[in-house]
Amino acid sequence: MRESIREILARPEAGGEVSVQGWVRTARHGKKVSFLEVNDGSSLSGVQVVVGPECPGFDTEVRGLGTGCAVEAMGKLVESPGQGQIYEVHAQTVEKIGGVEEGYPLQKKRHSFEFLRTIAHLRPRTNTIGAVLRVRDSASRAIHDFFHERGFVQLHAPLITLSDAEGAGQMFRVTHLDPSDVPKDESGETDWSQDFFGDSAFLSVSGQLEAEIGAMALSRVYTFGPTFRAENSNTARHLAEFWMVEPEVAFCDLSELADLAQAFLQSVFVRVREECEEDLAFFDQRIDDSVLSTLANVTEEPFEKITYTQAVEILEGAQRDFEFPIGWGTDLQSEHERFLTEEYFRRPVIVTDYPKGIKAFYMYLNDDDRTVGAMDVLVPRIGEIIGGSQREHRLSRLQGRIADHGLSEEDYWWYLDLRRYGSVPHAGFGLGFERLVQFITGMANIRDVIPFPRVPGSAEF
Numbered sequence: 001m002r003e004s005i006r007e008i009l010a011r012p013e014a015g016g017e018v019s020v021q022g023w024v025r026t027a028r029h030g031k032k033v034s035f036l037e038v039n040d041g042s043s044l045s046g047v048q049v050v051v052g053p054e055c056p057g058f059d060t061e062v063r064g065l066g067t068g069c070a071v072e073a074m075g076k077l078v079e080s081p082g083q084g085q086i087y088e089v090h091a092q093t094v095e096k097i098g099g100v101e102e103g104y105p106l107q108k109k110r111h112s113f114e115f116l117r118t119i120a121h122l123r124p125r126t127n128t129i130g131a132v133l134r135v136r137d138s139a140s141r142a143i144h145d146f147f148h149e150r151g152f153v154q155l156h157a158p159l160i161t162l163s164d165a166e167g168a169g170q171m172f173r174v175t176h177l178d179p180s181d182v183p184k185d186e187s188g189e190t191d192w193s194q195d196f197f198g199d200s201a202f203l204s205v206s207g208q209l210e211a212e213i214g215a216m217a218l219s220r221v222y223t224f225g226p227t228f229r230a231e232n233s234n235t236a237r238h239l240a241e242f243w244m245v246e247p248e249v250a251f252c253d254l255s256e257l258a259d260l261a262q263a264f265l266q267s268v269f270v271r272v273r274e275e276c277e278e279d280l281a282f283f284d285q286r287i288d289d290s291v292l293s294t295l296a297n298v299t300e301e302p303f304e305k306i307t308y309t310q311a312v313e314i315l316e317g318a319q320r321d322f323e324f325p326i327g328w329g330t331d332l333q334s335e336h337e338r339f340l341t342e343e344y345f346r347r348p349v350i351v352t353d354y355p356k357g358i359k360a361f362y363m364y365l366n367d368d369d370r371t372v373g374a375m376d377v378l379v380p381r382i383g384e385i386i387g388g389s390q391r392e393h394r395l396s397r398l399q400g401r402i403a404d405h406g407l408s409e410e411d412y413w414w415y416l417d418l419r420r421y422g423s424v425p426h427a428g429f430g431l432g433f434e435r436l437v438q439f440i441t442g443m444a445n446i447r448d449v450i451p452f453p454r455v456p457g458s459a460e461f
Contacts, residue, residue: 006042014079014087020047021097023125024069026108034062036094038071041130044278048080048088049073055091062094067107068125070098113448120452120461128286131279132449135272136437140224142271143245143433146264147222152247155214155221157207159228162199163411165206170231172203172240203228208428209362209415211248212391215426216418222247224433232456236445237334239434241454248428254364254373254390257427258350261377261386262303264431265348269299272440280440288442294380295440303348308371311336311351314344331358332376337383349378361401362415364390364425375429382439388429395419 008018022040032053039046051062051073065071075091082088105111105119106126116123123129147154160174176196177183185191192200207223214221223246231238247264249257273280273295284291306314315326315336324333332351340349354374356365364373377386392398398419402409409416437449447453452461 004042005038005040005045005047008047008077009043009045009086011077011087014077016077018075018077018089020049020071020073020075020089022046022071024065024067024071026067027065027069029063034058034065036065036071036073038073039125039130041124043134044127044131044282045085048082048085049075049091049094050088051091051094055094057094061096065094065096066100066104068100068104069096071096113445117447117453124451127282129448131276131282132437132441132443133451134279135276135441136433136449138272138275139268139433139436139440142268143224143264145271146267147220147247150220152220152222153214153218155207155211155218155223157204157210157223157225157246159204159226160197160201161204161210162197162201163209163415164202164407165204165209170229171205172228172230174201174203205229206244206430207246208248208430211246211428212415212418212426215248215250215428216422216424219250220247234456236447237435239446239450239453239455240459242446242450243433245431245433246428248426250424250426252390252427253425254352254375254427257388257390257429258305258352258375258377261350261375261388261429262348265377265379265386265436266299268436269295269440273299283441283443288381288444290381291440291442297346298348298379301347303350303377304345305350305352307352308332308354311340311349315339318344329355329357332384334383337376337378338380341378341380341383346380348380351376351378356401359389361405361407362389362391362398363401364392365397365401373427377429379439381442382435385435385439386429386431388427390425390427393419393423393425395423 002019002021005020005022020038022038025037025039025046028035034051036049037046038049051058055062071094073089073091073094075089077087078090080086080088106122116126124133164171183191183194205227207225211221211223226241227244228241280291312326312328318339322335326336352375353366353371355370356372359372359374366373373390375388376384379385392401395416399409402412434446434449438446441449443449447455
């Protein structure tokens with residue numbers, strides 16, 4: 001396999017012949033020399049290819065190369081006299097592999113992120129989106145390594161399900177029925193028994209319930225895959241399709257889960273800082289000048305731990321005119337979460353023990369009968385990045401919570417079986433992977449940290 005530009009630039013010294021393949025970012029042509037900046041996506045930095053008139057096809061081919069052309073250049077790697085680059089390539093041959101038709105939309109200028117979303121098939125060639133994708137890759141590998149090093153087994157949760165893990169009803173339906181000829185039952189309702197799966201099926205909103213099955217046999221499992229929410233929110237914080245990381249641990253309580261969440265995040269941050277130094281410096285310079293300092297802070301400092309009740313008391317005493325009024329029993333909004341992390345504690349915060357009325361049915365009911373063993377991990381700029389809980393492992397309590405939420409035990413028969421046969425205390429959390437990437441990169445809109453965003457009104461590419 002050929003040497004990438006990243007590998008070429010990492011050579012300890014100049015010298016020797018190299019072959020560079022990539023896309024021209026910029027081209028400057030003079031009468032006797034051409035300068036091509038070539039990038040192959042392996043790093044933020046490209047390499048400058050210097051082409052003289054002795055190169056075959058200099059006048060007929062090289063001088064016609066422009067932004068976006070795919071090329072292969074062979075030549076000698078030399079130390080560069082220019083600033084901002086270690087090496088350059090003095091080309092002996094340059095071959096145009098793929099030309100560019102008139103109207104190529106990515107020229108040497110800054111394009112708005114709104115515009116780039118309309119050309120998602122080309123935007124990975126930009127500095128910003130290319131850097132985002134490299135950070136995604138680094139973070140993804142760090143996540144798998146973290147869990148594998150601690151004895152977790154990866155569980156592949158299904159994407160098609162009959163269960164609503166959140167009990168919120170915001171799910172995409174999966175059906176094979178002909179919309180022009182939908183079968184009806186005796187009451188005139190859709191007869192889902194005639195559908196492909198013999199019942200009403202949906203795209204999964206979470207792999208948590210299936211992860212609990214794994215934890216009840218393998219002790220430590222995690223899922224990492226796409227999830228779907230039919231939430232009609234056209235905001236910079238929401239996607240209809242996104243990736244979730246969901247570990248589940250048997251014989252684990254809320255305190256142990258909070259420690260796991262902190263260790264997990266800090267491990268990922270350390271890894272990305274090591275592997276993506278150049279990309280992070282770019283984000284700090286071009287996107288948000290707090291990227292590097294914030295990452296250093298959350299990596300090196302312990303997270304603050306408070307209860308929901310303490311958080312409400314802090315917010316009520318802040319004498320702030322919040323857009324969303326705060327009071328015990330109301331959920332924390334992004335502005336509240338950011339106040340706690342950015343102004344009050346100036347570090348990540350783990351909030352525990354939320355009112356049972358604002359949390360899901362599967363969360364452990366505390367002895368006060370008012371709160372559940374839930375936790376949220378809040379970070380600067382983003383707010384909630386992790387949500388988790390100790391699960392309700394007591395059968396009668398879980399049945400009561402299902403009834404309180406207006407859900408049917410019949411729909412969760414297998415989930416209840418886990419409490420009937422060898423139930424143990426267990427806990428888990430969910431991390432929105434795109435929010436993690438947002439936090440690391442400082443990108444303001446979640447649509448710009450996933451290759452192909454799925455949002456209300458748009459599912460292109």
